[in-house]
Amino acid sequence: MSDNTRPVRVRFAPSPTGYLHVGGARTAFYNYLYARHMGGQFVLRIEDTDEARSTEESLRMQIGDLEWLGLTWDEGPDAKTLKDMGSHGPYRQSQRKEIYESYALKLIELGKAYYCFLTDAEIEEQRAASLKAGRPPQVDSPYRNWTVAQASERIAKGDKPVVRFKVTDEKRDYVLKDLVRGEVRFPSDMVGDFVLIRSTGMPVYNFCCVIDDHLMHITHVLRAEEHLSNTLRQMMIYEALGWDLPEFGHMSIILGPDKQKLSKRHGATSCFEYSQNGYLPEALLNFIALLGWSSPKAQEILSVADMIAQFSTDRLNPAAAVFDEQKLLWMNATHLRALPHRELWERVEPFLTKANLKLPGDWAWREQALEVFKTSMQTLKDAVELFRPLSREPVDVTAEGKEAMAWETSSKVVSKWKDLVAAHQSDFMTEAQFNEYQEKIKTECEVKGKQLFQPIRVAVIGKPQGAELKVLVPLLHKEILLERASQVLATN
């Protein structure tokens, strides 16, 4: 076990084989929170030993997502240049091949690993036979006790072996003290001799992970539950090399609504999609943090600073959690409404720009508009449809809008409204002026309530429901108001 006086060093070790999944984001976040809470370091390591699937593009995407989330790392590839920063590099496993190789050689020397020439077909045959006999499908390599000389001879002939770890014949339990799950016992015969180095010379995950965690002085490994059974192999490697184990904590996985591991078929699962759909990084973080962790103060809405202050591994929940989109939406809306208007505008603006909406540029107008609409927004993207009627383009009149316009007094109301707007002297109307006009329509057309408000609202935003007219109308330029009224009357 690691000694507690050492500074805490944790790491997030994604493999660049696609976007950053929300599950990965949660793992990264817990590591980040722990590091920041303990005043330790957070390392980003890239596990790109799967040459076929790892891409530079994925790396950039994942780094971009981590940046969007605001999870900054102290060591690892620089977010912009991808050049290593920190004194424990390189941080990309593909650049550490010699290191792994030297340790593999050491294990072979120690008699704890060996070259194995079994082919895929032979292994498959063994698996099938074992399964049929009801035994665990483990390899039983005839090369297990070959001498290095024997193997070298064969290698010289051009055969490319893998390096396998020699699992002890002595049957015993490996005991893991997991930070999340407590004591977990693994029988040593749970695994067969496993591969350390592929025939291509590239090492595999379980091996790199141990070497890197040790060499990078990682003190705590917080990772997903799917790695729990890998831990046995890793413990064997630590033992063979005579190294101390770091602390491990295996957190539960995230499930979809059907209780299956959350995946693409459940919908949006990447951080990138959430950012594109108008979610706030702080809301996403708040939500995923609570999927498997709880605040000791029973807070539901927490800032990143709150979470750093309150985080501890002993409140990590071992049970799997279902990702509830509804609650995320609520949480997003809550964070969004708490934002100062200027900041909210900065976040909303890219979405409005993308939708090509031309809106007035002054801050007074913007703040007023946000004040009116923010209670209807759950995501930043929602602003687009809310703000669209405020831009200078014709609105689509909804079915309900047409219905309201079909009432017998509606045309009269809108005509009168149009006349009043046309006669209005300045570009914008004040709330008081609108109230005055409203009173005029009310008395002159002899309508009130629904019959009064809804047709006017349709003539303003194209639908009968929405924000109060007295706050809505002052946001629209007289010309737009006039065009809208004409448009609605014409299509009626």
Add this chain to the structure above:
RNA sequence: GUCCCCUUCGUCUAGAGGCCUAGGACAUCUCCCUUUCACGGAGAAGACACGAGUUCGAAUCUCGUAGGGGACGCCA
């Protein structure tokens, strides 16, 4: 199949033997506010998977059963 992990309202969770008639949040429903929509406020309904033990006492400890998940790769 083997091994490992998990099991409190529909969902996220609080709960470390008596404070539990099981608390909170999302969602749902009702009411209030309100010209409408949303926001906000008040309330309702809703769970300890099952069975044995241990104990004066169990959601909490133990063991079984069931269900779910994960791993068993020259993926990570």
